[in-house]
Amino acid sequence: MQLKPLLSIATTGEKILTQIAEPVTAFDQALHTLANNMLNTMLGANGVGIAATQVFNRAAMFIMASNPNERYPDAPSMAPTVVINPQILSVSIATEAGIEGCLSVPGQRLSIARHSEIEVQYQSLDGQLHQQTLTGFVARIFQHEYDHLQGITLLERINLTTPQVQVQVSQC
């Protein structure tokens, strides 16, 4: 992989994290470059997902790339997936609580309830439409990153869902 300079990551208090992303209409080289830079930024920060709004870009796009790392040692492995103009078509009634962190909320890991299974639709970098059913940790990543595109972080989500336990950790 070609390494490019890491993008700076917006953290709590930045206005961009509260703004709603805008639909992507141009599937051009600039979008490929943004996706590549987001991927490298995410990998450099040991993330399993990153949304464009987290790197100060309003594009409705995120990357999910679950892989075991020091932040998520039990994460399943998957190829990095670029998700553009995502929609959640349906959700399971069942939810499950799990520990989440966020590159934009350094130093905190929170127990957040997410739908166990979701049916989603999105476009890939070539503009092609995809429909998938996601479960477990990958469904969790999708819901977390989708929230970012709605201007919501896990700090707001913790007030929207139950059960909830706030866990403070000394390292991130």
Ligand SMILES: [Zn+2]
């Ligand atoms: Zn996040």
